[in-house]
Amino acid sequence: MSNFGRNLGYVMHSLRLCIFPIASALVAVVVLLGVPQGHETLRAIAAFAPHGQDDANEISRVVSFFFGYAAWGLANWYAARLLLAQEAPKERRTREAGAAPTETQFIERWRVWFPRVFPLLAMGLIAFEMPDDSERLPIAQVVAFASTAIVALFIGVRRFLLRMRGQPTDRFGRLPAGDRRTLVVALVLSFVLLFSLTFANVAIARLLGAPALLFFALSSITLFGAIVLVYLPISFDWPQIVWLPVVLALAWAQEDWNHNHRLSDRAGFGVSDPAPEERRPPVGAQFDLWLANHLKPRATDPKDLVVKDEGANDPIFLVAAEGGASRSGWWVAHVLGTADYATHGEFSRRVFAVSGISGGSLGAATWVALLAHGRGAAASASVSAPTFPGADDCATLVTGHKDWPMPMQSECFIGRDVLSTTIGYMLFPDLFQRFMPFRNTSWDRSRGLEVAWQKDWHELFGDDTFEHPFMDLYPPVAALPASAAAPGTASSGVRFDIPLLLLNSTRAGLGRPVLQAPVTIATSEADDLFTNWPQARGLALAAVVHNSARFPIISPGGEIVRGDPYPPAQGSPNRRVWDSLVDGGYFENSGSFALLQMLKDIEAGYEARAKTGAGADAATDWAGIRDRIRVVFITNDVPNAKGEKENCVDLKTCDAFPIHQEELLTPPIGLYETRSSRADASMRALLDFLHQSRSDAFTLAMDGSQVILQQPSMNWYLTPKSRRVMWNSFSDSRTAAVAIATKAAAAASAANAKGQAKSNPGPARNTAYEQMCKLLHATPGTRTTDPLPPKDARKDWCDTLTLFQTATATR
Structure with missing residues (x-):
């Protein structure tokens, strides 16, 4: 013993x-x-x-x-x-x-x-x-x-x-x-x-x-x-x-000696615009400018400067892009690029704004940046069908292939590995920084994502869009060619031929949402990062996207510190930190909240004009415009092993899963699910504001038998096989949609043969293919001056999805 x-x-x-x-x-x-x-x-x-x-x-x-x-x-x-x-x-x-x-x-x-x-x-x-x-x-x-x-x-x-x-x-x-x-x-x-x-x-x-x-x-x-x-x-x-490094790291952090994640130390932060007035226009003014110019002006006679409003009843699309690292980023860019490719560019012309969260912000920014540089061909007989590009294909983008279908170009960019660069910083220089009593911003692990995006974009497309300031995407209208603005329209605003990017972040200390946008949105429910304080309008596009995707521990929070020439903090002079920015999904993960605040501000402008008499029909105009607005939700959902979406349609009647070890797990699960519920509530609030139901919106979630089996992870690196099965979502879900429709028709036929009333098979499962076709059908046809007649355009657009070459998913 x-x-x-x-x-x-x-x-x-x-x-x-x-x-x-x-x-x-x-x-x-x-x-x-x-x-x-x-x-x-x-x-x-x-x-x-x-x-x-x-x-x-x-x-x-x-x-x-x-x-x-x-x-x-x-x-x-x-x-x-x-x-x-x-x-x-x-x-x-x-x-x-x-x-x-x-x-x-x-x-x-x-x-x-x-x-x-x-x-x-x-x-x-x-x-x-x-x-x-x-x-x-x-x-x-x-x-x-x-x-x-x-x-x-x-x-x-x-x-x-x-x-x-x-x-x-x-x-x-x-x-x-x-x-x-x-x-x-x-x-x-x-x-x-x-x-x-x-x-x-x-x-x-x-x-x-x-x-x-x-x-x-x-x-x-x-x-x-x-x-x-x-x-x-x-x-x-x-x-x-063993305790010594831990104590040192905590001591240096307490004194703020080793904190190298300050966003306010970045180039472009605190840079004021040269003009004394706010460079960004109010969202209402930008919306008016966009409404007047979002359709290509056409006159029957070159001398006739009267613009015929052919799109008075066209839909106005708003896009809410859900978060989820590279998985959501890839899917958002793929869905938007596919819709634009299939509609010959008609879809993007009718998108006023895209609100992104986390990886969804990366996908949205990728799509808008491609549009800004005129990249990505529309479907036509002269353009080959989209095929899943390999490494050798992507290497030729910088020297040519500007007319490649947009889904191929976004795959080349977002399909790259940015997890390794982040891990490289996190486990080596940034980890070493934790134990040093000084600050070295070049060891900041958040550089792993931002530098990779900047280098990849330059390598693939030959320009520095992700390295330049975010606001460079939206120069003042006067800086655009004269042909870009319709005659007789207002000229105050920023670039209107590409959708507005609303990239969402969250203040970690206060839990408040933070908006990053090229326009100002009047709301008391969110903070504006680009206002006079903080003066962050000069941040690079990569940094602005990352502010929406800072999910600790992989991506650290971006701290903003007050100091000269910034206004002093209220209260104790020792409290100099404004806050730290974290992932926008900490507040809500759908992107709907920012769109709702934007619409409320636009509506307030119409109401103000109606009250002052500046626009006698402003209230009626807004009611008509509101009826035209359609929301596109791009979600990060993946079907479960049974091929069913896990989201419940009506949360009031949903049953929650049982929580085992509830003493330990109930608090963290409750916090996480509250965040998920807030996203659903924001989506409902947005649709309620528009007097619409969920069926009026378009919900694009990846689908298909291959996705169900592979289950791509929410990661900053996706294997080629994961990206291939996501690429095949439309073709796979098309097969499922046809099978469901065939089964329902057979059941109805059998019921009729027996003299029975038609059975109600219930609502058909909305596959990715069905939802994309629904979106394409809602997009107006091409104009008479375009190659395809309006009558055949919609059918051709939906059939374009079948042109996508199925990617072999064995690797």
Whole structure:
């Protein structure tokens, strides 16, 4: 019984010693296997094929993954072995004095085998759970098990290979020379990677890939922590100092010495416009300008300057783009680009504003930026059908193919890996910054997204749209060519031939929504980031998009600090922080709230004109305009395994799922679901304001049998297969729509044959194809001067969806 107590005590002691390698193993297993975003990166490794790469760095990422995988296992073993083989001075003195009890056989075996077994178990678990998306032999899984076996073999025969003296059970009081050299080399390589990812993040991070970066970071942290924070103090008879980095990080953060995420330190923040008046027009004035110019003016005679209003009854589209990282960004850009491609550009001409949240903001900004530069061909006989582009195809965008269908161009941009660049900053320079008592803005991990977007856009399209200020997308009307404005219309406003971008963020401290828009919106329910304070109109487009997508811990909150020349804070002079910006989805995730505030402001303008007599028919005009407004909701929903949407149509009658472990889970689940419910409430409020029901709107959610099986994760990196199955949503859901309609018709026919009343099969499931066709039919036909006659245009538009070449989803 006494031996049992000694053995158990030693086991607990060894676990405390090996806290870094044990934590390293747990973190990797949980992140890569338990987190959908981490598992998505493993899919890319598992789906690798020697030929037909979808990414120029695919081979290097696979090689780096297995190299990092082996290095991670060896680091965990090596650190644990050194810590358990070390004999502290106090232990040595006790042993030399003959007062130390003889070690049990269990302790001797535990000290040898525990460092060997637990890293191999962690490696084996990842290898066992390695996904197999190749639809061939599970090559990645075989290689992972082979790598594990090689590491195990090295551990077993290393003493023979290196001609080491002594026995595995021997202990040492001083680190052997060979181990010192190994540790020096490992730490030097870690710092080389640290500074490489600081100065060439995009290139290095994408070359290695996110999972390899995780392995390298965990290996570096394990070796540094185990040797510097545990081994060295014990060798001097000091207690472990594992707590020291934590205390230092908290102390520096408390004094605000290491906070490098300040948005107010960015270039373009605090830059005032040269004109004393507000550069941005009120949204009501911009709406009037857009109404007068949103249709192409046409006159029967070149001398006739009277513009015939052919679109008096045309719909006015507003788009609410839901958040969800790259998944929603890709889907939003794809849906908008597809609608514009299928309608020969008619759809975008009738979109007044797009409100984006998180990844939806990226998709919306991508679409508007493509429109601003005239990229993306409309469907016609001379334009080839959209096909899923590969890496080689996308590489030619900058030298040509400006007339490629817009969905192909947005895939080339949003389909790129921006997770690796973010992880590269987060686990290396930004993590190092946490323990430094100074601020270095170049180590800010939020640069991982912004710099990648800027470089990718420039590389693909040859301009610096994402690097230039957001407001450069919307120059004053006077800066546009004269042909862009209709004769006799107002000239005050900003560019009106592209939709307005409303990119939403949230103040973390107050929980209030924050609007970023090229127009001013009068509302007391949200803050305007571009007003006189904060003066953020000069921020780059990439930074403005990121403000809408700052979802800690991956993307840090952007802090805004008051100071000269900004107005002082109210109250105590020590309170200088205005607030920190986080993901717009923290307030509501649909994008409907901003559209509602915008419409309320526009309506108030019409009402004011009616009261003052400036527009006698203003109230009637607004009622007619309101009836024309149609909302397009682009959601991030994915059908569940049964092929059904999980969202309930009427929340009042919805049943919630049971909450197990309610003592622990009820508070966080309640907070999260309240956020989701607020998004639904905002959508309802927007439709109520328009006197419409949900059936009057268009709801575009990704769909199809492939999406159901693949389930793309909400991630800043999507595998080529995930993007392919999303690309196939319209064709897959078209098949489902036809099957549902055929089944309903057969049931009705059978009922008629039996002389029974027609059965009511219930509302048909609104597939992505059905909703897109509904949207295309609502878009007015082309004008008489265009190639296609109005009568045939709508049918051709819907049939255009069938021209999309189905992407092979085997990889």
